[in-house]
Amino acid sequence: MTQNSRIENEKKSFVIIPGRDMGLLAAEDLRHLADIAHDYEVPAVKITGAQRIAFLGVAESRLGALNKDLGLPATMPHDRGKIHYVQSCPGNRWCKFGISDSPAMGKKVAALHFNRPLPYKVKVGISGCTICCCESWVRDVGLIRGRSGWKLIFGGNAAAAPRIGDVIADGLNDREAIDLIEKCLAVYSEQAGKNIRSARFIEQFGSEKFRKSVLQ
Numbered sequence: 001m002t003q004n005s006r007i008e009n010e011k012k013s014f015v016i017i018p019g020r021d022m023g024l025l026a027a028e029d030l031r032h033l034a035d036i037a038h039d040y041e042v043p044a045v046k047i048t049g050a051q052r053i054a055f056l057g058v059a060e061s062r063l064g065a066l067n068k069d070l071g072l073p074a075t076m077p078h079d080r081g082k083i084h085y086v087q088s089c090p091g092n093r094w095c096k097f098g099i100s101d102s103p104a105m106g107k108k109v110a111a112l113h114f115n116r117p118l119p120y121k122v123k124v125g126i127s128g129c130t131i132c133c134c135e136s137w138v139r140d141v142g143l144i145r146g147r148s149g150w151k152l153i154f155g156g157n158a159a160a161a162p163r164i165g166d167v168i169a170d171g172l173n174d175r176e177a178i179d180l181i182e183k184c185l186a187v188y189s190e191q192a193g194k195n196i197r198s199a200r201f202i203e204q205f206g207s208e209k210f211r212k213s214v215l216q
C-alpha cells in the first residue's frame with residue numbers, strides 16, 4: 001500500500017483510500033483489504049478512477065485503528081513535491097497490444113521527487129500502446145508508447161474544463177521521457193502560480209513557448 005488520503009464529506013463520515021499506484025494488487029492485498037472492510041463494517045468499497053481503492057463511509061472514531069491495520073500513518077498529507085498519482089494500463093506483460101511495460105515506467109515516474117512544490121495536483125496517465133486505454137491525452141502528463149518510443153503529452157485535463165494535452169516530444173526512450181517530464185514539471189513549477197493546473201497554465205503560457213522552454 002503506498003497512498004492514503006482522507007476526505008470529509010457533508011455528513012462528517014470519511015473516505016479512506018488505500019491503494020497501490022496503478023491498481024496492481026496481489027491476492028494477499030485483496031485478502032487483507034477484504035478482511036479489513038469486513039472487520040470495520042465498511043459500508044461501501046469503490047475502485048476509483050485513479051486506480052485506487054476507497055473505503056467509503058468510515059466513522060471518524062475508527063479511522064486511527066483502521067489506518068493502523070492497513071499499515072498506514074494516521075494522517076498522510078499530500079507531498080506537494082511529488083506527483084499526485086500515476087495510473088497505467090497493464091502494459092505488454094498482460095496485454096497483447098502492449099509495446100512497453102507501462103506499470104514499470106509508472107513506478108519510475110511515481111518515484112520522482114521535486115526540489116520545489118508543484119503548483120497543484122499533477123496526474124499522470126501511461127499507456128503501453130497507441131490504443132491509449134489510460135487517458136493519457138487528458139492527464140497533466142501523459143505517456144503513450146509507439147513503435148519509435150514514448151510520446152510525451154503535457155497539459156491535459158479531464159475535469160470541468162477539459163483539455164487535450166499538447167505533444168511535447170515523440171520517440172523517447174525511458175530515460176529521455178523521465179528527463180523531459182522533470183523538465184516540464186520544473187518549468188511548470190517555476191512559471192505557474194500556486195493552485196494553477198497544468199492545463200490552465202499551458203493556455204496562459206502558450207504551448208509553443210512551453211515546448212521551446214523544455215526542449216532547449
Ligand code: SF4
Binds near residue numbers: 092095097
Ligand atoms: S493502452 Fe495498449 S497496451 Fe495498454 S491496455 Fe490498452 S491496448 Fe493494452
